[in-house]
Amino acid sequence: MNFISEIQKEIVAANDLPKFGAGDTIIVSYKIKEGNKERIQQFQGVVLQRRGTGLTETFTVRKMSGNIGVERIFPISSPFLDAITVVKHGAVRRARIFYFRERTGKSARIREKKNFSRS
Numbered sequence: 001m002n003f004i005s006e007i008q009k010e011i012v013a014a015n016d017l018p019k020f021g022a023g024d025t026i027i028v029s030y031k032i033k034e035g036n037k038e039r040i041q042q043f044q045g046v047v048l049q050r051r052g053t054g055l056t057e058t059f060t061v062r063k064m065s066g067n068i069g070v071e072r073i074f075p076i077s078s079p080f081l082d083a084i085t086v087v088k089h090g091a092v093r094r095a096r097i098f099y100f101r102e103r104t105g106k107s108a109r110i111r112e113k114k115n116f117s118r119s
Contacts, residue, residue: 005054008054017076019086020059020084021050022048022094022095022096022097023089023091023097023110024047025045025046025047025086025090026045026084026087027044027085028043028081028083029042029081029082029083029084029085030043030074031080031081043063043072044087045062045063045064045072046061046062046110047059047061048097048098048100048101049095055076055077056075056077057075057076058074058076059074060072060073060074061074069101088112089112091110091112091113
């Protein structure tokens with residue numbers, strides 16, 4: 001059992017993803033296959049949560065497309081993830097900000113952290 005967890009740590013460490021959490025605005029670049037072609041599509045939104053550990057860790061990103069909210073769940077260890085770019089770090093008090101789904105207009109804004117240090 002310990003051997004499996006050691007291998008999982010190596011694989012997750014090999015991803016070299018930036019540190020981000022709930023409330024952060026990120027751009028996720030992921031690969032899409034269309035027939036025999038492959039392209040990179042970007043999904044920019046606010047992180048609602050990070051869930052799981054190791055290889056099974058996922059994160060949920062929400063964006064507004066017109067007036068419709070779109071959420072997508074990305075696995076951290078997916079081979080289709082190309083890059084993650086952190087646009088801004090948000091100042092939120094919770095690890096899972098599901099209340100953000102009901103917010104619209106000015107109440108849907110998240111303050112930005114000025115002095116950032118995430119451990």
